[in-house]
Each structure stands twice: as structure tokens, then as C-alpha cells.
Amino acid sequence: MIESVKNRRSIRKYKQQDIDPNLLNDLLSTASRVSTIGNMQVYSVVVTRDAEMKAKLAPAHFNQPMVKGAPVVLTFCADFNRFTKWCELRNAKPGYANFLSFMNAATDALLYTQNFCTLAEEAGLGICYLGTVIYNPQQVIETLHLPNLVFPIATITLGYPDECPAQPDRLPIEAIVHEERYCDYTSEMIDKLYAYKESLPENKQFIAENNKETLAQVFTDVRYKKSDNEFMSDNFFKALKQQGFIE
Structure with missing residues (x-):
């Protein structure tokens, strides 16, 4: 398995x-x-x-x-x-x-x-x-x-x-595992942990197709925008109220 x-x-x-x-x-x-x-x-x-x-x-x-x-x-x-x-x-x-x-x-x-x-x-x-x-x-x-x-x-x-x-990329294990306590990420660590993802040809193409400077901008400006997240959050809580989980 x-x-x-x-x-x-x-x-x-x-x-x-x-x-x-x-x-x-x-x-x-x-x-x-x-x-x-x-x-x-x-x-x-x-x-x-x-x-x-x-x-x-x-x-x-x-x-x-x-x-x-x-x-x-x-x-x-x-x-x-x-x-x-x-x-x-x-x-x-x-x-x-x-x-x-x-x-x-x-x-x-x-x-x-x-x-x-x-x-x-x-x-x-x-x-x-x-x-x-x-x-x-x-x-x-x-x-x-x-x-x-x-x-x-x-x-x-x-x-x-x-x-x-093809399998999608995944962050390395050191990106997600914290030993004993949470160790916050430095800028240098972020650069290292996301280097492979940012180097992939398909992600570089993703940036170009969306006319952005970085892969992160594709996520924040196109795929998961703040305005969309706020709208769907409001909709989600309305549905929770409708189903009786909140007043």
C-alpha cells in the first residue's frame, strides 16, 4: 500500500x-x-x-x-x-x-x-x-x-x-515536518523549499500564460483571489446557517 x-x-x-x-x-x-x-x-x-x-x-x-x-x-x-x-x-x-x-x-x-x-x-x-x-x-x-x-x-x-x-509536484518533507515545536520559516528557507516547484517548466508556462511575474502571483491574483475567498467564505457560512450549524 x-x-x-x-x-x-x-x-x-x-x-x-x-x-x-x-x-x-x-x-x-x-x-x-x-x-x-x-x-x-x-x-x-x-x-x-x-x-x-x-x-x-x-x-x-x-x-x-x-x-x-x-x-x-x-x-x-x-x-x-x-x-x-x-x-x-x-x-x-x-x-x-x-x-x-x-x-x-x-x-x-x-x-x-x-x-x-x-x-x-x-x-x-x-x-x-x-x-x-x-x-x-x-x-x-x-x-x-x-x-x-x-x-x-x-x-x-x-x-x-x-x-x-504525470504526478504533480510536492514540497519536500522538510517543508511540512517540524520536530518538537513549530520552527517558523526564514526567507532563505522559503526560497529553498519552493525552488523545485518554481523551476518546473509547466509552472513557468503557468506564469507566462497568466502574464504574471511569479508563481505565487498566479495563486494570489488568479487562482485563489482574496475577493473570491471572501465571497465564498460568506456563502459557506450562509449555508452553515441554513443547515442549522450556526445561528
């Missing part, structure tokens, strides 16, 4: 080959052995196979082609709805309509998501993680009929790979 993880890559093109429901259910069930906060398992997953439903989900994901092209789309959700109903039916008073509970459920959901992805790739399937689900949560909530205290956290496209793309 270590070699599988070392060689993993995001897959955006899939063979038109169905995934055996028994295999998918086994992967989803096995993934639930992952750690969970307080053994509450405050997460759920919506499995989308129907082409019409995938078409309805696509706009929330900026119409990325793999949403319609993948045999299966999985939406992993923070879910305190089920646990709350269990508490109420057992004469217990739940107190989970708050931001901390959302964070707990979101953590559970992401742990489950990653465990599923690792298992799916080990089984020969390809996945692509779509962060767009938290950019447009209202559309996903409406399309999937998510009730109060349920919030979409991650979307995964799933299928048998029909491509073998």
Missing part, C-alpha cells in the same frame, strides 16, 4: 466500465473502520450513479467534465442529523446545532473520505477530489436533498482509470 500511495495521482478520465456495487459497498464499509470522534460516526455519503443526477450536480462543480464522465460520484457529508435523531428517540437532549459540532462532523467526514480513497485506489480504481463542493454548498444541498445538520464536505469522482497523468 505504501507503493500505491507513493505512485498515486488524480484521475480525471475514466473507462466506461461500471463499478460492481458489491465492490463499492465493501470499500465504503471497510473505510468506516477509520478513526472517528467519540465513536459517533457523524458522517454520511451520497452515491450518485444516475446520469441525470450527475448532470444536476455538475454546475456546483464548475461543470468539470469528470463529474458527468465518472461512473460514480460520491458526496461525503458532515452529518449530525442521524445522531441527533437517535439521541431524541432515546430520551437524550442533543446539543449539536453549533460550529464545534460541525467541525467534529467535518473531521469525521474527511477521515472517512481519505480512508475510502486509499482503499479504492488499492483496488485499482481512480479518484479525483473536488474541492468545489465547499464553494457551492447550497447547490449540492438542494440537489441531494440534504436535511438540517447535514453539510457536504468532499466530492470524489470514481472509476477505472483511462489515463495515467
Whole structure:
């Protein structure tokens, strides 16, 4: 499995080959052995196979082609709805309509998501993680009929790979590991840690195509602009309020 993880890559093109429901259910069930906060398992997953439903989900994901092209789309959700109903039916008073509970459920959901992805790739399937689900949560909530205290956290496209793309670059291990305490980065360290990323021909092309001076400017001025982040943050908190996690 270590070699599988070392060689993993995001897959955006899939063979038109169905995934055996028994295999998918086994992967989803096995993934639930992952750690969970307080053994509450405050997460759920919506499995989308129907082409019409995938078409309805696509706009929330900026119409990325793999949403319609993948045999299966999985939406992993923070879910305190089920646990709350269990508490109420057992004469217990739940107190989970708050931001901390959302964070707990979101953590559970992401742990489950990653465990599923690792298992799916080990089984020969390809996945692509779509962060767009938290950019447009209202559309996903409406399309999937998510009730109060349920919030979409991650979307995964799933299928048998029909491509073998190059692996994207990663920062060296010394960029992310701190021994005993956090050691803040000096300018010299930043230069060293980002040197390889900045040297790649595809990233230099990225800079040129966007008419920028540095790769960092592509991120701050084009890909993840402050104005976009603020707009989507506001939208995110509106959706949290709509779903009952904050007042």
C-alpha cells in the first residue's frame, strides 16, 4: 500500500466500465473502520450513479467534465442529523446545532473520505477530489436533498482509470515536518523549499500564460483571489446557517 500511495495521482478520465456495487459497498464499509470522534460516526455519503443526477450536480462543480464522465460520484457529508435523531428517540437532549459540532462532523467526514480513497485506489480504481463542493454548498444541498445538520464536505469522482497523468509536484518533507515545536520559516528557507516547484517548466508556462511575474502571483491574483475567498467564505457560512450549524 505504501507503493500505491507513493505512485498515486488524480484521475480525471475514466473507462466506461461500471463499478460492481458489491465492490463499492465493501470499500465504503471497510473505510468506516477509520478513526472517528467519540465513536459517533457523524458522517454520511451520497452515491450518485444516475446520469441525470450527475448532470444536476455538475454546475456546483464548475461543470468539470469528470463529474458527468465518472461512473460514480460520491458526496461525503458532515452529518449530525442521524445522531441527533437517535439521541431524541432515546430520551437524550442533543446539543449539536453549533460550529464545534460541525467541525467534529467535518473531521469525521474527511477521515472517512481519505480512508475510502486509499482503499479504492488499492483496488485499482481512480479518484479525483473536488474541492468545489465547499464553494457551492447550497447547490449540492438542494440537489441531494440534504436535511438540517447535514453539510457536504468532499466530492470524489470514481472509476477505472483511462489515463495515467504525470504526478504533480510536492514540497519536500522538510517543508511540512517540524520536530518538537513549530520552527517558523526564514526567507532563505522559503526560497529553498519552493525552488523545485518554481523551476518546473509547466509552472513557468503557468506564469507566462497568466502574464504574471511569479508563481505565487498566479495563486494570489488568479487562482485563489482574496475577493473570491471572501465571497465564498460568506456563502459557506450562509449555508452553515441554513443547515442549522450556526445561528
